[in-house]
Amino acid sequence: MEKNTAPEGFGPVLAQYFTGTAWLKMLVVPDENTNCGIGEVIFEPGARNNWHTHPSNQILIVTQGLGYYQEEGSPIREIRVGDVVNVLPRIKHWHGASPDSKFGHYAIGINTEKGVVDWLEPVTDEQYNSFK
Numbered sequence: 241m242e243k244n245t246a247p248e249g250f251g252p253v254l255a256q257y258f259t260g261t262a263w264l265k266m267l268v269v270p271d272e273n274t275n276c277g278i279g280e281v282i283f284e285p286g287a288r289n290n291w292h293t294h295p296s297n298q299i300l301i302v303t304q305g306l307g308y309y310q311e312e313g314s315p316i317r318e319i320r321v322g323d324v325v326n327v328l329p330r331i332k333h334w335h336g337a338s339p340d341s342k343f344g345h346y347a348i349g350i351n352t353e354k355g356v357v358d359w360l361e362p363v364t365d366e367q368y369n370s371f372k
């Protein structure tokens with residue numbers, strides 16, 4: 241099935257932190273000279289990551305499709321191509337595709353010397369389906 245074939249240059253994400261199928265291509269890998277990481281993530285329809293936080297800002301720039309973004313205590317927001325989300329440090333949130341659209345974003349992590357991500361519990365179907 242085309243659905244489960246990795247896009248050119250992409251590999252699988254860490255499945256234990258995702259619901260559904262998603263793909264990752266690292267564009268910039270942080271090292272001792274570069275305190276920034278940039279990855280492109282593509283989610284199949286309905287796929288999303290677990291709830292999580294970042295030690296420093298994560299900036300999302302939507303590259304394709306229609307996606308969902310939610311911070312704890314707030315409703316799900318739809319995000320579209322060109323939208324930018326500046327996720328502040330320690331804000332509990334998740335991101336992923338909407339039910340009927342493939343979705344992609346760049347994920348830019350800054351101050352990576354502080355760490356990159358702290359994974360939490362999966363987004364339940366009830367939470368995912370709460371979009372109004």
Ligand code: MN
Pocket residue numbers: 292294298327333334335
């Ligand atoms: Mn995030």
